[in-house]
Amino acid sequence: MKQREPPKSPCKIETELDKLSNLPAHVIDQILSQLPIKDAVRTSVLSKKWRYKWATIPHLVFDNLCVAISSQEQTLVKNKLVNIVDHVLLLHTGPIIKFKLSHRDLLGVSDIDRWILHISRSSIKEFILEIWKGQRYKVPSCLFSCQNLIHLELFNCLLKPPSTFKGFRNLKSLDLQHITLAQDVFENLISSCPMLERLTLMNFDGFTHLNIDAPNLQFFDIGGVFDDVNFENTFHLALVSIGLYVNVKTDQTAPGNSCKLLRFFVHLPHIRRLEIQSYFLKYLAVGNVPSRLPRPCADLNYLSVRINFNELEENLAALCLLRSSPNLQELEMLARPEEAGMGVLTNFWEVDHWNSMFSQLRIVKILGISGIRSELEFINFVLSNSPVLERMTIKPASPEGGWDLVKELLRFRRASVRAEIIYLDS
Amino acid sequence: MSVGTMAVVKPEMKSYIWIQTADGSIQQVEEEVAMFCPTICREIIHTGMGTSKNYAISLPQRVNPAIFGLILDYCRFHQVPGHSNKERKIFDEKFIRMDTKRLCELTSAADSLQLKPLVDLTSRALARIIEGKTPEEIRETFHLPDDLTEEEKLEPLNNVTDDPRIRLLNRLYAKKRKELKEREKLKNVEVEEEHVDERSVDDLLSFINGENGDSKGVKTNKNRKKNRRRKYQLKESSSNNLNGIHKDFNSHHSPCHNGELNDSEVSTPNKTSKLQCSTTVNFLPKIDFDDGDIDDDLDPAMKEELDREVEDFARRLNSDWPQRMQEILSLGQERRLVQGSMNGNGSTRRCTSLDSR
Numbered sequence: 001m002k003q004r005e006p007p008k009s010p011c012k013i014e015t016e017l018d019k020l021s022n023l024p025a026h027v028i029d030q031i032l033s034q035l036p037i038k039d040a041v042r043t044s045v046l047s048k049k050w051r052y053k054w055a056t057i058p059h060l061v062f063d064n065l066c067v068a069i070s071s072q073e074q075t076l077v078k079n080k081l082v083n084i085v086d087h088v089l090l091l092h093t094g095p096i097i098k099f100k101l102s103h104r105d106l107l108g109v110s111d112i113d114r115w116i117l118h119i120s121r122s123s124i125k126e127f128i129l130e131i132w133k134g135q136r137y138k139v140p141s142c143l144f145s146c147q148n149l150i151h152l153e154l155f156n157c158l159l160k161p162p163s164t165f166k167g168f169r170n171l172k173s174l175d176l177q178h179i180t181l182a183q184d185v186f187e188n189l190i191s192s193c194p195m196l197e198r199l200t201l202m203n204f205d206g207f208t209h210l211n212i213d214a215p216n217l218q219f220f221d222i223g224g225v226f227d228d229v230n231f232e233n234t235f236h237l238a239l240v241s242i243g244l245y246v247n248v249k250t251d252q253t254a255p256g257n258s259c260k261l262l263r264f265f266v267h268l269p270h271i272r273r274l275e276i277q278s279y280f281l282k283y284l285a286v287g288n289v290p291s292r293l294p295r296p297c298a299d300l301n302y303l304s305v306r307i308n309f310n311e312l313e314e315n316l317a318a319l320c321l322l323r324s325s326p327n328l329q330e331l332e333m334l335a336r337p338e339e340a341g342m343g344v345l346t347n348f349w350e351v352d353h354w355n356s357m358f359s360q361l362r363i364v365k366i367l368g369i370s371g372i373r374s375e376l377e378f379i380n381f382v383l384s385n386s387p388v389l390e391r392m393t394i395k396p397a398s399p400e401g402g403w404d405l406v407k408e409l410l411r412f413r414r415a416s417v418r419a420e421i422i423y424l425d426s
Numbered sequence: 427m428s429v430g431t432m433a434v435v436k437p438e439m440k441s442y443i444w445i446q447t448a449d450g451s452i453q454q455v456e457e458e459v460a461m462f463c464p465t466i467c468r469e470i471i472h473t474g475m476g477t478s479k480n481y482a483i484s485l486p487q488r489v490n491p492a493i494f495g496l497i498l499d500y501c502r503f504h505q506v507p508g509h510s511n512k513e514r515k516i517f518d519e520k521f522i523r524m525d526t527k528r529l530c531e532l533t534s535a536a537d538s539l540q541l542k543p544l545v546d547l548t549s550r551a552l553a554r555i556i557e558g559k560t561p562e563e564i565r566e567t568f569h570l571p572d573d574l575t576e577e578e579k580l581e582p583l584n585n586v587t588d589d590p591r592i593r594l595l596n597r598l599y600a601k602k603r604k605e606l607k608e609r610e611k612l613k614n615v616e617v618e619e620e621h622v623d624e625r626s627v628d629d630l631l632s633f634i635n636g637e638n639g640d641s642k643g644v645k646t647n648k649n650r651k652k653n654r655r656r657k658y659q660l661k662e663s664s665s666n667n668l669n670g671i672h673k674d675f676n677s678h679h680s681p682c683h684n685g686e687l688n689d690s691e692v693s694t695p696n697k698t699s700k701l702q703c704s705t706t707v708n709f710l711p712k713i714d715f716d717d718g719d720i721d722d723d724l725d726p727a728m729k730e731e732l733d734r735e736v737e738d739f740a741r742r743l744n745s746d747w748p749q750r751m752q753e754i755l756s757l758g759q760e761r762r763l764v765q766g767s768m769n770g771n772g773s774t775r776r777c778t779s780l781d782s783r
Contacts, residue, residue: 019530
């Protein structure tokens with residue numbers, strides 16, 4: 001091994017050339033924060049000035065890049081990852097603003113408890129924990145004391161806050177996926193985060209009634225199995241994507257109940273963008289569907305609906321929605337393929353005394369259709385009622401009968417002279 | 427059309443701000459462009475400076491005239507509303523194409539003018555330059571002083587070299603070298619005996635078979651085709667660097683490591699050590715002299731084979747080998763291995779939530 005000479009006194013030219021090291025500390029932090037943690041830590045062997053620069057970076061991200069072992073050996077990867085996180089946390093000084101732990105081989109091990117405790121003593125603002133494998137990881141109670149949290153993201157976790165939990169007063173964004181929490185915990189969590197603006201819930205269990213009481217909520221994205229969704233004080237909610245992953249039970253579809261559709265929109269006066277996915281339209285169709293909502297969705301400019309064109313109730317609900325969306329600019333209709341089959345419903349969309357009801361509609365996508373009567377009628381209905389339509393894209397579920405479908409489409413009258421129809425092969 | 431009119435009419439109506447850079451030179455800048463820099467904007471609003479040449483706004487020390495010109499280019503583009511996101515992105519990408527020294531100066535200047543979007547842009551660019559480079563390369567790129575002692579550089583290694591597979595690899599490599607030496611000795615004896623007549627045949631054979639010169643060449647070729655990309659990287663790394671790694675590793679390894687740690691670590695991954703055994707068993711017989719009689723120019727061929735086997739072994743052992751080696755290498759200041767694109771984050775997990783939609 002060659003012996004290095006003792007470091008020379010820093011010559012002037014060198015310091016002049018070294019513009020990087022002389023950047024202000026917060027800029028260097030910013031640069032280091034954008035490096036994978038491995039590269040950031042490695043800067044400690046660059047030079048004396050860089051020895052401990054990495055140790056103050058406020059963002060710590062441990063993801064697949066930090067241990068890129070694609071070994072079958074679980075314990076090996078785990079040990080390596082645990083080692084790295086321990087090492088970094090031990091050497092790190094100063095506040096940790098963001099902590100992200102997401103490695104594809106990470107199980108919900110008890111080491112994570114220790115790390116969470118450590119960072120909960122810092123003024124953590126962004127916490128992201130994604131357990132990709134194994135059982136739900138029970139989040140330790142110390143996480144619930146992080147009152148500076150602004151963004152919280154958990155994947156495959158079990159949440160059981162202590163009884164003293166008073167909510168996250170500053171939390172603006174909450175993303176929970178593959179998560180378990182009890183009904184009361186869920187409601188308490190949502191209602192005790194008064195600043196909440198974004199809420200994502202995907203594949204959850206432990207609660208089935210979604211009572212969303214969030215005065216500042218603007219964005220709500222949910223997909224899962226649930227019985228009920230009720231909004232309360234959600235007057236700022238503008239972007240909603242909602243998917244019910246199971247078919248609605250038949251006993252619920254019995255008419256006579258108060259209409260879910262009405263209840264759903266009462267607290268959504270400013271909705272701008274709505275996606276109705278999986279079976280949620282069927283849920284909305286429960287009860288007596290009115291011909292239109294008492295108060296139109298004046299701000300709604302984008303609507304995406306997953307629909308079974310054969311089912312009367314769903315078509316009714318869709319019609320009600322369309323009638324109540326006078327300013328719609330973009331519409332997407334997705335046929336539920338598994339239920340497409342024999343056309344039973346006819347003449348539903350033929351009633352065209354709603355002349356030019358889509359006065360703003362410019363772009364329409366109709367996907368996954370199988371060419372049944374009610375689908376064609378719906379296309380005809382849209383074309384003849386959309387005077388400013390620019391483009392309608394149609395994509396069938398299967399290529400069979402495509403030619404017949406195209407022939408039908410050609411015949412339809414178009415209220416817009418500018419409208420083009422794009423037929424995509426499936 | 428509208429652009430043309432703007433170009434004609436605007437200049438007369440435009441108001442200008444007088445600005446003085448650190449070297450004392452004063453220049454006029456369109457007001458809306460100057461106002462794009464928060465620091466200048468504040469100065470104009472709070473102090474009323476900049477309205478005349480005598481009351482020019484002086485810029486912070488960190489903004490030299492050349493860099494200020496760049497900053498004005500940036501502001502001129504971004505203060506105009508109506509550019510699409512794509513246009514902005516394309517502009518930004520072109521804008522940061524400059525040498526690292528200038529990029530650093532620009533970052534510093536943008537920071538002193540509190541031009542946050544530009545600081546974000548340049549610091550991201552700097553991070554991209556640093557990412558994946560060895561310390562040596564980073565030092566070279568940014569003219570950082572190399573003022574740490576070897577010992578200091580090795581300190582962070584304590585943790586990293588704790589990988590049992592690296593040790594296994596080294597052990598295997600050492601074993602192979604020993605075998606090679608023994609075989610060479612043996613060969614030398616043979617060569618002394620029948621010196622003259624085999625020579626031409628050998629040359630011919632090695633010519634026909636290329637450098638592999640044995641039956642296993644076929645097998646490896648097949649392999650090579652199969653994982654051509656990876657193979658390429660591995661080949662490069664093995665042929666260029668493996669010796670280097672090995673030496674380097676050993677020499678750095680000993681001072682920062684104690685035996686106790688070694689033993690306890692090795693015993694953990696049973697599977698790995700088993701794999702190692704079976705691999706060794708597999709290729710050991712092949713090395714024995716199935717082609718010994720035609721090979722008198724043993725050294726280079728065997729060496730190459732050895733490299734290939736170690737490399738094969740490494741690949742079988744685990745695919746992140748080049749990266750691990752790289753870590754060690756770069757920490758130990760040796761040449762860098764080409765980093766494999768093996769950390770493809772197979773992010774399929776979210777499908778569960780999506781497919782049911």
